[in-house]
Amino acid sequence: MTNELKGKVNYSVNGNIAILEVDNPPVNPLSSGVRAGLSEYIAKANNDESIEGIILTGAGRSFIAGADISEFGQKPDGPDLHTALKEIEFSKKPVLAAINGTALGGGLETALVCNYRMGTNKAIVGLPEVNLGLLPGAGGTQRLPRLIGPSQALKMMIAGTPMSAKKALQQGVIDAISENSLIDDAIAFLHEKIGLNLIEHPKVRDKNEKVLEARGDDNVLSEAKALAAKTRRGQFAPGQIIACVEAAINEDDFDVGMKKESEYFLECLVNPQREAMIHIFFGERAASKISDIPKETPLLPINSAGIVGSGTMGGGIAMNFANAGIPVLVLDQDEKNLERGMGVIEKNYQMMVDRGRMTQEQKDMVLGLITPTLSYEDLSDVDIAVEAVYENLELKQEIFKSLDAVTKDHAILASNTSGLDIDAIASSTKRPGKVVGTHFFSPANVMRLLEVVRGKDSSDETMATVMSIGKRMGKAAVVSLNAPGFIGNRMLAGYTYQANMLLLEGALPNQVDSALESFGMSMGPFRMMDLVGLDLGWRARKLANIETPLANKISDALCEQDRFGQKTSKGFYNYSEGSRAPNPAPENEAIYKEISSQNNIERREISDQEIIDRCILALVNEGARILEEGVAQRSGDMDIVYINGYGFPIWRGGPMFYANQLGLSEVINKMSAFSKLDENFWKPAPLLQKLADNSGAFGEAPAPEERAQLLSFNKANMGGV
């Protein structure tokens, strides 16, 4: 019997059990109607003598999605969230949350006010608020520690990653998993509990044993602080979450903890980091869309893949396909390299097993999807081939010719080139529409960024398909037009150029790195250059017989002394055997001084602020040109690139968002102060100037007819090779 009475909750009765079904498509947020419905039906069930238990569940694939963001900032209609949840928590009849799908954030917090929780085996639970710069503000920080212990609760809230039903059961977040019909099992579960004649069914808020155990144990909080420092450096919300859990541990009165949670939540809400992180959250979704390609563009089926080249990148790319469940052949021309590449793949997976990130069975399964081969003929059936051989245009063209000949007509041919012209590669095939760049970042199995490079002939289907593969792999995929350096490396050129110039003008590598790391970059530019290897540019310049540009004079001089970076244990820094930790290299200082003086540069004290401004605004100005040319579709795409591929702090929202926050006229002011150092470099991009003049902000790329000419990029200015 179903009585649809009000709003967005359905009420039905099965024997002595009332069933409240939240029905608010598509994901069941706790909108005003839902809150009112819950409130009314909890009262109704409580007032109905024939009812002995209540099931709370969701319609569709979601249990409850949490607060309704469209109501943010408005005065709530009907009961507010806390009131509605309290009514469930203080129901006289036991309430069971029957978690039919995802219960994230407020969804799980709603389940936590119920007496019992049961999930289907597909249920997903989690408190991901931290990813938006927030904390679980509907009692999650007070109830979860009581349910599963403060240590586990902190790990779950600081990571913010969703958890499978199986894991949730192991951890005690849920009490049972339903293998058959969720509602039937939930009714049976409640009948059993009702049969026990309990005077009171347990409430999570009353379960104090675990928090009391942690009282006086400093390790719980200090371990959480260490975890936050390591995984969420510079972020505000994790510290607030820890403070909430501290209250859960130390406050005798549950409601005092709740009050603190509300205060700390508000502090997160007004912190600028929240806006930055929400920008990134939506920015990643926006980046996955290609503005001029219709949504309904059919995707080409991708059921098998081939990788050409089993080196650093090829192996990692193969792992991405296997992890997404796509069988993949790995081809190399060199048997030894192939063997070594397969060995590295196996070792990487083993490391994940050792660290508990994967089971042995999972490892066997994914490894089983990767097959080595020395023969192109074996690639005849693949739906996509990704080339990852040495960075050489003729070689790549040769390989694309072979792939074109051997693969089926519909197969996509992708290149992992870091910067070669995709159109030139495509021209060696008879299917330029099926050719695209897939620029993975190293290590490819770890880094989330994937630049998808759109050639002039890449078809809509090809682009849409590759973007969807990126999604299947869990990558942050961003489209770039085929222009030098694509998005990320093109912006990076100006950033490292400024770092190198600062070194010539008087700063030391350690100072530059520390300033930028305190800004939030995961690794300063000199540590990064040491990691990549200073010899790459040096060799390339020698090979091409190019005179060393001013900005590279110091790194080339270091190479002349065999200081190539980490690979030779010395570069800008010194490294002890087998360690990646940089130690200052005072012996380099004489070289710095000598080169500065040879070039008539008077070394001076440079402030940390100048270092930050020059390096970060170099990213911004080049980003403006990239946007103006339409190489990136929108400024948010560049933010996604920088956060996922270059260690830019997520809580600053990416370089372009940072510039918008700073105000573009302030960006121009700062740049014009630097123009006396280098007038040419600090010339504002026309789009930046125009937006600043109109109090505008970076957003979408201009319409095609208003775009600046593509490839206005001048490598010589930027200190490139």
Ligand SMILES: NC(=O)c1ccc[n+]([C@@H]2O[C@H](COP(=O)([O-])OP(=O)(O)OC[C@H]3O[C@@H](n4cnc5c(N)ncnc54)[C@H](O)[C@@H]3O)[C@@H](O)[C@H]2O)c1
């Ligand atoms: N290493 C990085 O950090 C990185 C990052 C992004 C993009 N890339 C790009 O990825 C590509 C591969 O770089 P890598 O670092 O993996 O190179 P690598 O030197 O580690 O591996 C290249 C592999 O290609 C194989 N190979 C060479 N010619 C071949 C042929 N004709 N047929 C089959 N196999 C052949 C080699 O035997 C070797 O195993 C390059 O275009 C590079 O610019 C590299």
